[in-house]
Amino acid sequence: MTSAAEGVVLEREFWTAWPSQEALSRSYRRSTHRWMSLVMRLLILAALFGGTFAQGGFATRHPVAVIASGLLAAGSVVVLVRCTLLNRVAYSVAILLLLLGGAFAARSVQMDFAATVLWCGSAVIGMQRLPLGVAVPLNGIALGAYAAFGTRHGGWATLLATLGLGLVGYVLRLDAESRGSMQRLLRQERAARVAEAETAALRERGRIAREIHDVLAHSLSAQLVHLEAARLLIERGGERDDVLERVVAARRMARQGLAETRQALSALRGEMTSAEEFLRELVESEGAGLQVEGDQRHLPAEAGQAVRRVAQEAMTNVRKHARGAKVAVRLQYHTKEVELEVRDFGGRPVDNSGSEPVDNELGVSGSGYGLLGMRERAELLGGTLEAGPVEEGFVVRLRVPA
Numbered sequence: 001m002t003s004a005a006e007g008v009v010l011e012r013e014f015w016t017a018w019p020s021q022e023a024l025s026r027s028y029r030r031s032t033h034r035w036m037s038l039v040m041r042l043l044i045l046a047a048l049f050g051g052t053f054a055q056g057g058f059a060t061r062h063p064v065a066v067i068a069s070g071l072l073a074a075g076s077v078v079v080l081v082r083c084t085l086l087n088r089v090a091y092s093v094a095i096l097l098l099l100l101g102g103a104f105a106a107r108s109v110q111m112d113f114a115a116t117v118l119w120c121g122s123a124v125i126g127m128q129r130l131p132l133g134v135a136v137p138l139n140g141i142a143l144g145a146y147a148a149f150g151t152r153h154g155g156w157a158t159l160l161a162t163l164g165l166g167l168v169g170y171v172l173r174l175d176a177e178s179r180g181s182m183q184r185l186l187r188q189e190r191a192a193r194v195a196e197a198e199t200a201a202l203r204e205r206g207r208i209a210r211e212i213h214d215v216l217a218h219s220l221s222a223q224l225v226h227l228e229a230a231r232l233l234i235e236r237g238g239e240r241d242d243v244l245e246r247v248v249a250a251r252r253m254a255r256q257g258l259a260e261t262r263q264a265l266s267a268l269r270g271e272m273t274s275a276e277e278f279l280r281e282l283v284e285s286e287g288a289g290l291q292v293e294g295d296q297r298h299l300p301a302e303a304g305q306a307v308r309r310v311a312q313e314a315m316t317n318v319r320k321h322a323r324g325a326k327v328a329v330r331l332q333y334h335t336k337e338v339e340l341e342v343r344d345f346g347g348r349p350v351d352n353s354g355s356e357p358v359d360n361e362l363g364v365s366g367s368g369y370g371l372l373g374m375r376e377r378a379e380l381l382g383g384t385l386e387a388g389p390v391e392e393g394f395v396v397r398l399r400v401p402a
Contacts, residue, residue: 015133018087019173022180024129025085044117073102073118077125084129092130096122096138100145107149119146120165127169128176139166207302210377219257226250275299275307275338276331283329286315294333302381303402307331307340310374310385314342314396317371325393337383338402344393371396 018024076095083091103118123142126135143162230246233239276292283290299307311329318327325344332339371387378385383400 016131018084018131019129019177020180020184021085022183023173023176044121069102069106070114073099077121080125081129089131089134093134093138096126096130100138100142103142103145112149115149116146119143123165124169124172127166128173135169139169210380216257216261219253219260223250223253223257226253275304278308279311279329279331282311282315283327286318286327288315288327288329291328291330292332293330296333297402299338299402303338303400306374306377306381306383306398306400307338309377310340310371310396310398311342313371313374314387317394317396318342318344322394333402336401337399340398341395342397343390343395374398
């Protein structure tokens, strides 16, 4: 769409668009403001009756007709407000024309004060609540009648009063629109905060589910395997030492699972030690070396937990596949991510005897987590995990945003 066509569309919408529902309903008003608005309307109605009766003439001769006409006008305004809320332009215009007709009728029976109130009130309400394409002509009729019949002043005074009344309606319209827009923005902001809180809760639930799965599911399944093997050995009359070995292995897996569960709960409560302290304790127990590079900083919970899990799994793989090999652990802080590298030397030499590449499938290790599970964890965090043989052994490299 060209800029000229866009300008035409915007101009058309300017003249045909209704005020927003927030502006029409005044939903931004507090209860105090609503009570004040009601009191103001009652005072206007009282002033209408007081000014009309004070003027005398028809009002003093037919007071019942004056009161009934005033109540009819007030009821028409209430219906007009409802019609504008529903964006019913035909009904709204009809009611405004009825009010203008009532003003001319009041003028014909010498109730000039009532006629002036109806002319000015109709002009202001129309500018506030109707599309400008309809409000401006009606405003012209109402204020033209007021200028011609409703004031004794002439010339510039009448012109300024008429223009001032028209501007009052438009300014009230703009004020209601701005307040309505603010109300809409606040509502959207509250909805965004609720959605953000729900997303954070779902993310935390997912993290807890992954921890429970990583810590318990594989540990329990490994225990079941050992216990089932022990049962079969007992049923078949196996050696006592074989049965005992299976039971001891199951007990070891249970203890390991319990220790990992406690670590996971501490991590979820935010009570876990830093990743560096954990790695130092790990390498000391395994007799490995640790190198830390970059500007050290606190890692987010999920990134820190991924570093811990991958380091544990890599060490378990070394014990399983490269017992006795030298191990080097390197933790490097980058600008927007952290990198962990665990390398063993001499335990997993590269097989270059054939033309086919060495199978680099990441299986499940004895610890029960498996590098495949660690790779999935890294990808969920937007990172990567690479593992495979190198020239002098085997390397596991994790990179996650932090």
